[in-house]
Every structure is written in C-alpha cells, then in structure tokens.
Amino acid sequence: MKQLDGVNGPVVYVEVETKTYSKYRSFWKKLKKNKGALVGAGILLFFITMSTLAPVIGPYPVNEMMFEDSLQGPSAKHWLGTDEFGRDLYTRMLYGGRVSLLMGLVAVSISGTIGVILGVIAGYYRRLDMYIMQFMDILMAFPSLLMAIAIVSILGVGLTNAMIAVAISVIPSFVRVVRGSVLSVRETEYVEASRALGVKDGKIIIKHILPNVASPIIVLATIQFGSSILSAAALSFLGLGAQPPNPEWGALVYVGKSFLSQAWWMMLFPGLAIMLVVLGFNLLGDGLRDALDPRLK
Amino acid sequence: MSEPLLTVDDLKTYFPIRKGLLKRNNGFVKAVDGISFQVHRGETLGIVGESGCGKSTMGRSILRLIEPSSGSVQFEGQEVTTLNRSQLRKLRGEMQIVFQDPYASLNPKMTVGAILDEALSTHQIGVNSKQRKEMIADLLMKVGLSTSHIGRYPHEFSGGQRQRIGIARAIAVNPSIIIADEPVSALDVSVQAQILNLFEELKDTLGLTYIFIAHDLSVVKHVSDRIGVMYLGRIVELAEKKELFKNPLHPYTQALMSAVPSLDPDVKKERIILKGDVPNPAAPPSGCPFHPRCQFAKDVCKSAVPKEILVNANRSVSCHMYDDDYRNEF
Numbered sequence: 001m002k003q004l005d006g007v008n009g010p011v012v013y014v015e016v017e018t019k020t021y022s023k024y025r026s027f028w029k030k031l032k033k034n035k036g037a038l039v040g041a042g043i044l045l046f047f048i049t050m051s052t053l054a055p056v057i058g059p060y061p062v063n064e065m066m067f068e069d070s071l072q073g074p075s076a077k078h079w080l081g082t083d084e085f086g087r088d089l090y091t092r093m094l095y096g097g098r099v100s101l102l103m104g105l106v107a108v109s110i111s112g113t114i115g116v117i118l119g120v121i122a123g124y125y126r127r128l129d130m131y132i133m134q135f136m137d138i139l140m141a142f143p144s145l146l147m148a149i150a151i152v153s154i155l156g157v158g159l160t161n162a163m164i165a166v167a168i169s170v171i172p173s174f175v176r177v178v179r180g181s182v183l184s185v186r187e188t189e190y191v192e193a194s195r196a197l198g199v200k201d202g203k204i205i206i207k208h209i210l211p212n213v214a215s216p217i218i219v220l221a222t223i224q225f226g227s228s229i230l231s232a233a234a235l236s237f238l239g240l241g242a243q244p245p246n247p248e249w250g251a252l253v254y255v256g257k258s259f260l261s262q263a264w265w266m267m268l269f270p271g272l273a274i275m276l277v278v279l280g281f282n283l284l285g286d287g288l289r290d291a292l293d294p295r296l297k
Numbered sequence: 298m299s300e301p302l303l304t305v306d307d308l309k310t311y312f313p314i315r316k317g318l319l320k321r322n323n324g325f326v327k328a329v330d331g332i333s334f335q336v337h338r339g340e341t342l343g344i345v346g347e348s349g350c351g352k353s354t355m356g357r358s359i360l361r362l363i364e365p366s367s368g369s370v371q372f373e374g375q376e377v378t379t380l381n382r383s384q385l386r387k388l389r390g391e392m393q394i395v396f397q398d399p400y401a402s403l404n405p406k407m408t409v410g411a412i413l414d415e416a417l418s419t420h421q422i423g424v425n426s427k428q429r430k431e432m433i434a435d436l437l438m439k440v441g442l443s444t445s446h447i448g449r450y451p452h453e454f455s456g457g458q459r460q461r462i463g464i465a466r467a468i469a470v471n472p473s474i475i476i477a478d479e480p481v482s483a484l485d486v487s488v489q490a491q492i493l494n495l496f497e498e499l500k501d502t503l504g505l506t507y508i509f510i511a512h513d514l515s516v517v518k519h520v521s522d523r524i525g526v527m528y529l530g531r532i533v534e535l536a537e538k539k540e541l542f543k544n545p546l547h548p549y550t551q552a553l554m555s556a557v558p559s560l561d562p563d564v565k566k567e568r569i570i571l572k573g574d575v576p577n578p579a580a581p582p583s584g585c586p587f588h589p590r591c592q593f594a595k596d597v598c599k600s601a602v603p604k605e606i607l608v609n610a611n612r613s614v615s616c617h618m619y620d621d622d623y624r625n626e627f
Contacts, residue, residue: 188401189396189397189398189401189402190401190402190403190404192357192362192396192402193394193396193402193463193466194415195362196360196362196389196393196394197389197393197415197416197419197420197466197470198385198386198387198389198390198419198420199415199419200386203415203419207404207407207415208404208407211404211406211407212404212405212406292406293406294405294406294450294452295405295450295452
C-alpha cells in the first residue's frame with residue numbers, strides 16, 4: 001500500500017503492491033546477484049575442496065623425495081613441477097592449503113571474536129575504554145611479526161602456537177575498528193530511543209550496535225585473513241610455525257625464493273594460491289557487506 | 298488546579314570541560330541552569346529558544362537520557378532523579394520522546410515491525426508475538442500508516458512517514474507524557490502541518506500530555522497551551538499562549554515576538570533587532586545572562602541574577618524590570 005499525502009483532505013491509501021520480506025531470503029537474493037561475491041565464493045570453494053580432498057587427488061605421497069626429478073619444471077608427470085628434493089609441488093600445495101586455510105580461518109576467528117568483544121566493551125561502556133585502548137596501543141607498538149615471534153618463543157614452537165600468536169597480533173586492529181564504529185553508533189538517536197524505551201544494554205548491543213558496525217568488521221576480517229596467512233607463512237619460514245617437512249603455502253614461497261633463478265614455479269604457484277584465496281575472501285566479504293545492508297538493493 | 302503530572306524543580310545539567318593531559322576540570326558548560334516548571338495532565342507545554350540554549354538537553358535530562366547534575370524531576374509525585382536502573386526502566390513506559398531527525402532516530406537495519414516490537418516487548422505489552430503483531434498493525438493505523446508497511450525498512454519511507462514511525466514507537470508503550478524534541482523542524486512545511494495534526498489527534502484520543510520543544514514560534518503557538526521561553530539554560534518567561542503572544546514581558550520574548558512576520562502588510566511592527574550572538578554557555582555573562590543584548594539593560598542587570606517573578610498564577614518572568622526591588626531603576 002502506498003500512502004498519498006493528502007494535504008488538504010483525508011489521507012488516501014492506494015493499494016500498490018504487497019511486499020513480504022523475509023530477511024534471509026532477501027539476503028541470499030542479493031548475495032546471488034553480486035557477481036563478485038559469487039566468484040569469490042567459487043574460488044574459496046575450489047581451494048577448500050582441493051585441500052580437503054588432498055589425500056585422494058594428490059598424485060604422490062606428500063613428502064616422497066625423488067632426487068632424479070629435483071627442480072623439474074611443470075610437466076605431465078609433475079603438473080606444477082618439483083622442489084629441490086624432487087617432491088611434487090602440486091601434492092605439496094594441496095596439503096599446504098589445509099594448513100594455510102586453517103591458519104587464516106582460526107587466526108581471524110579468534111582475533112575477530114576477542115577483538116569485537118573488547119571493542120564493544122571499550123566503545124559502549126566507556127569506563128574501561130582507557131585501559132583497554134592503552135593496552136591495545138602497547139600491543140600495536142610492536143611490529144606484528146616481531147610480537148608473533150615473541151609469543152611463539154613463550155608458548156613454544158608449533159602450528160597451534162603460531163596460530164595463537166598470529167591471532168593475538170591481529171586483535172588490536174579489530175579492537176580499534178570496532179571501538180571507533182561503536183562510538184559513533186552509540187551516540188545515534190535510534191540507540192537513544194531504545195534507551196528511552198528502557199531496553200537493556202545487552203539487547204541494545206545485539207540488536208542495534210552490532211548490526212550497524214558489521215560492515216567494517218567484515219571488511220577487516222577479509223583483509224586480515226590474507227595477512228594472517230602471510231604472517232603464518234613468515235613464521236613457518238623462520239622455523240616457528242609449520243615444521244619441515246610439512247608443507248605450508250607461505251613456507252613453500254619462502255623456500256622457493258632461494259631457487260627463484262632456477263625454478264620460478266616453486267615460488268609462483270604457492271604465491272598465486274595465496275593471492276587467489278585472499279582475493280576470494282575480499283570479494284566474498286564485499287558481497288556479504290552489501291547483502292547485509294538493507295539500504296542497498 | 299489538579300496535581301501536576303510532571304514537576305521540574307531547579308533542574309541543572311552541567312557538562313564538565315576537561316582539558317589537558319590530566320583531564321583537569323576547567324569549568325562547566327551550563328547547558329541547563331536551574332529550570333523549574335510544572336506540566337499538568339492533558340496540557341501541552343511549549344518550549345522555545347534559539348539553538349544552543351539547552352532545550353534538547355533539558356528534555357533529555359528530564360528523561361535521564363543525560364544525567365542531570367542537580368535538581369528534581371517528579372512524575373506523579375515520584376522522584377525520577379534518584380530511581381535506580383530497574384525502577385527507571387519501568388518508568389520509561391510512562392515518559393517517551395520523539396526525536397528531531399527522523400532519519401537518525403530509526404535503526405536502518407531493522408524493519409518497522411521490529412522497531413515497534415522492541416518497544417512492546419520491552420514493556421511486556423502483548424502476550425505473544427502474534428498479539429504484538431496485531432498491536433503493531435493497530436499502531437501503524439493510528440499514526441496514519443498502513444499495515445503493509447510492517448516489513449519495510451526505514452529508508453523506504455519519506456521524512457514525514459519516518460516521523461510517524463517515531464511517533465508510533467513513542468505511543469506504543471502507552472505513555473502519559475511525550476517530550477517532543479523539535480519533531481517537525483526537519484520536515485517540509487507541508488508535512489509539518491500533517492505531523493502537528495497527528496500530534497493533536499493522538500493527544501485527544503490517547504489523553505497525552507506533551508512537552509513540545511521547538512524553535513519555530515508559529516509551530517509552538519499552534520500546539521501549546523502554555524509556552525516557556527528559554528535563554529541560555531534558563532526559562533526567562535513562562536505564560537499562557539495567548540498572554541505571551543499578546544503581551545510579552547521579558548525583553549527577549551519581546552524581541553522574539555517582533556520577529557514573527559505579520560500577515561497584514563499594512564501593520565507596521567516595530568522590529569527589535571538583537572545584537573550579537575547567544576553568549577558562550579561555558580562563560581555566561583554575569584548577572585542576567587541576557588543583559589549584553591538587552592535594550593533596557595541597566596547596571597543592576599550586570600551584577601544581579603534576576604529572580605523568577607510571579608506576575609500572576611500562570612505567569613512568571615525573570616527580569617529585573619518586573620522586580621519590585623529594582624523597578625524604579627528602569
């Protein structure tokens with residue numbers, strides 16, 4: 001129904017259309033219309049499937065060395081070539097994807113959850129703001145890789161600890177972004193209206209604050225996913241993350257670097273994989289952000 | 298006269314100015330500086346004043362959306378300023394607010410139905426969601442929208458329609474008093490009239506009481522029974538609407554009235570042009586806050602703060618010109 005404003009007469013209602021909205025249906029509809037998001041989701045789905053099926057589709061055992069085939073370029077026998085020990089790069093990338101994707105996912109989930117909680121507390125309940133933010137500033141003062149190294153050296157070397165270290169080093173950026181957004185949303189009149197109605201703080205945070213700070217969080221999460229994979233790769237390279245001979249994309253890139261002049265494929269393919277996954281996440285993240293905004297059709 | 302519904306007594310809201318590294322207190326912005334008035338059931342009290350004079354802060358302080366610094370607010374004899382959080386939450390159903398900007402006062406991510414349902418469920422109105430849905434439909438009809446709007450988002454509405462949603466949210470909890478904080482100043486003039494009429498209509502059907510804050514004299518004149526004129530955090534004159542427009546007493550009110558354009562081109566009114574701007578509320582002038590801009594100001598105005606003088610039972614003014622102690626100086 002559409003209301004025609006009647007200035008000098010009765011208000012007139014005209015039946016124009018009756019829309020029934022389902023929040024989730026319109027979300028999917030919008031996401032499906034977004035080509036970028038579909039491409040992103042496709043890329044991610046491809047890498048996730050490949051890594052999951054690594055033992056099934058990998059043509060060689062992951063750590064089998066075939067010295068007669070060392071530093072071979074891409075061929076029918078070794079699709080993506082081999083490394084200096086003659087290990088099949090394609091197989092190693094399938095397995096490495098498991099580690100890298102998991103690393104990124106776990107690090108972003110941990111840091112995102114903690115970061116959002118701390119950010120909301122700092123931004124909404126201003127009493128703790130100063131303490132939380134000063135602590136975050138201290139964390140931010142260290143280069144994130146340096147801090148991750150420090151944390152790993154405290155917790156001990158290993159994949160799990162590397163994930164935790166990367167997660168901790170990413171938390172401050174989440175807290176900063178969330179706190180800033182919460183600060184602006186909590187001053188809006190619709191939050192004030194809810195307070196005037198007597199809505200409890202927890203409900204205000206869940207129903208008003210979080211939905212309206214979701215966009216920057218999603219964008220940041222997609223960006224941090226990529227950089228987490230890179231940080232994890234750097235840790236692996238330093239011998240603090242994935243331990244040789246276990247493959248990991250970042251480790252593969254760093255090893256490949258030393259053979260760049262003889263074997264370009266050793267660095268190119270893992271690097272390409274990282275790039276594509278990060279791109280996929282960014283595309284999907286943009287799509288999610290738009291689909292969650294009812295103002296965009 | 299019957300017991301007042303709302304009594305505000307010497308309400309003060311000061312904002313500390315913190316500066317420097319140690320966040321030391323460098324004085325206060327006296328946004329609301331000692332306001333007293335009463336509102337009776339079923340009446341509309343209009344509050345006018347320039348921007349920055351503390352109108353909105355006063356409204357929010359009464360509701361404790363901003364905590365007042367001192368003073369008392371009594372609703373039906375119950376002191377509001379000392380209530381704890383859960384008591385206050387219950388009282389929120391009795392006192393509601395309609396905001397100025399209909400674009401900022403509705404959550405863009407919630408449907409109209411969800412916005413109104415929040416109001417109802419917070420105060421346990423309606424036993425289940427089905428019953429609440431019927432009530433929401435009823436509310437939308439009351440404010441001149443249609444039930445099919447229930448699933449729409451705020452951005453799909455015009456400014457006037459959004460303000461209707463804001464009004465529906467305020468009346469959803471069956472309040473006794475609504476503080477309308479410049480509810481039409483963000484709207485087109487044609488839509489303003491519709492919203493004002495809606496306010497009047499709801500007042501009659503629901504027996505509401507309004508505190509109607511505005512800076513537009515014609516709007517206030519249209520809706521109010523009594524009008525309070527605010528200047529720099531104080532009410533300088535409070536009177537019945539007719540009396541105030543016919544015979545403004547305070548020099549500031551006189552200046553405001555002289556600015557209202559006349560419909561009759563032959564009537565030549567004397568325009569009182571105020572000099573300067575509203576003073577900085579962080580450093581208000583000594584004595585009467587209006588004295589730097591007042592055409593009648595005498596020495597006494599620079600030193601002594603004027604008392605509230607009761608001209609008659611329904612009329613008060615804060616000006617030395619009407620004070621018996623100083624009258625002979627003017």
